[in-house]
Amino acid sequence: MRLYLTALKPTDSVTDGFLPAAQALGCEVTILTDRPRRHPSAVLCDVRDPRALIDTIEHLGRPDAIFSNSDHLQTETALAADYFGLPGKDWRACAAAKNKFLMRRRLAEAGIERVFSVRLGPLDPVPAHVPYPVVVKPREGVASEDVMLVERDLGRAVAEIRRRRPGAALVVEEYLEGPLRTLETLGDKDGPRVLGGFETTLGALPHFVEERLDWARPDESRDHVLAALRALGVGFGACHTEYVLTAAGPRIVEVNYRAIGDHCDFLLGDVLGVPLFEWILRAHLGSAVPAPPRATGFGCAVSLVADRAGTIKDAPVHETVTDGDVRLWHRPLRSVGDVVTLTGTNRDYLGVIRAVGPSRARVDAAVEEYRAARPWVVE
Structure with a gap:
């Protein structure tokens, strides 16, 4: 079987997840990228150009599957898969999910939910009247970059982001207050299956840095989220949806039409005890998604966020640790000697810990013991 995988920068999800999974499935993999080195x-x-993607694949040899886990390449990859008549995502759904303005418009038109949202092109004036507090963010942003809570003076916040992102379109939305949750789905030609979800802990406002995700079974908001995905045309393949439990009911924050990141894809497979990366690739190869098992334990992913600028003087290594009935993984994202500059985004992560065990109490204790024994030192 010949699998083409489109990618931008290298990621752990691809290097340690999808490539080993493809090998286990017996696939011949070709990585297509604009950064071959x-x-x-x-x-x-x-x-980023579906015409170039189609041309290159035709030149190299007919595919059995075309896949991407990149947040930025879903539409292009879906178009290429459709051209070759392969299982894949609807490119329209990919475009609507990625573009936060289109997502809001589709959900409102379908009667799923209405959230105040205004698109600002690079030269558009800042609206004079908005329902403060609001959140301003790039229309197609990732990693919490330039996502800000604004309680007054929207013009100043927009100008600040425009200085860093000249030419980028922005979205201004009402602030959704309440607990943040995720729903993880994986679909085949018959529609999506719910794998589970996470409770998300954020850092201090006005930024929205995800500091911790804890395994949680889907709540009563599941039906609302699935209805939103149907309205967007999202169903095939992996999808990571974030939503807030507001006083008025669940409201979608964003739909990431790919597997969850920041090592939570590995955590999801650990908690369920399934080869998640293989399941995702099998769907793109035309196989049905198995019924997900019910998780019997608990898992969490803790992002180790720098709390100061400086130079990294000491750091724990990349390792796997077994603490009784808890298994823990530490993955450093920075190195000793690196200079840390605080950004208020996921770029402030120093490392990530994921852990699975029989209960939250046991997992929490193991994580705290590990952090106390192996601290990151920034001076």
């Missing part, structure tokens, strides 16, 4: 044995291709 950063990927082993990759082929240079303008992966």
Whole structure:
């Protein structure tokens, strides 16, 4: 079986997740990227252009599957898969999910939910009247970059982001207050299956840095989220949806039409005890998604966020630790000697810990013991 994987920068999800999974499935993998020096044995291709993607694949040899886990390449990859008549996502759903303005418009038109939202093009004036507090963010942003809570003076916040992102379109939305949750789904031609979800702990406002995700079974909001995904046309393949439990009911924050990131994809497979990356690839190869098992334990992913600027003087290594009935993984994202500059985004992560065990109490204790024994030191 011949699998083409489109990618931008290397990620742990691809390197340690999807590539080993493809090998286990017996796939011949070709990585297509605009950064071939950063990927082993990759082929240079303008992966942001579906015409170039189709042309390159036709030249290299007919595919059995075309896949991407990149947040930025879902639409292009879906178009290429459709051109070759392969299982894949609807490119319209990919475009609507990625573009936060389109997402809000589709959900409102379908009668799913109405959230105040205004799109600001690069030269558009800032609206004079908005229902403060609001959140301003890039229309197609990732990693909490330039996502800000604004309680007054929207013009100043927009100008600040525009200085860093000249030419970018922004979205201004009402602030959704309440607990933040996720729903993880994986679908085949018959529709999506719910894998589970997480409770998300954020850092201090006005930024929205995800500091911790804890396994949680889907709540009564599941039906609302699934209805929103249907309205967007989202169903096939992996999807990571974030929503808030507001006083008025659940409201979608964003739909990421890919697997959950920041090592929570590994955590999801650990908690369920399934080869998640293989399941995702099998769907793109035309197989049915198995019925997910019910999780019997607990898991969490803790992002180790820098609390000061400086130079990293000491750090724990990349390792797996067994603490009684808890298994814990630490993955450093920075190195000793690196200079840390605080950004108020996920770029402030130093490392990530994921842990699974029989209960939250046991997992929490193991994480705290590990952090106390192996601290990151920034001076």
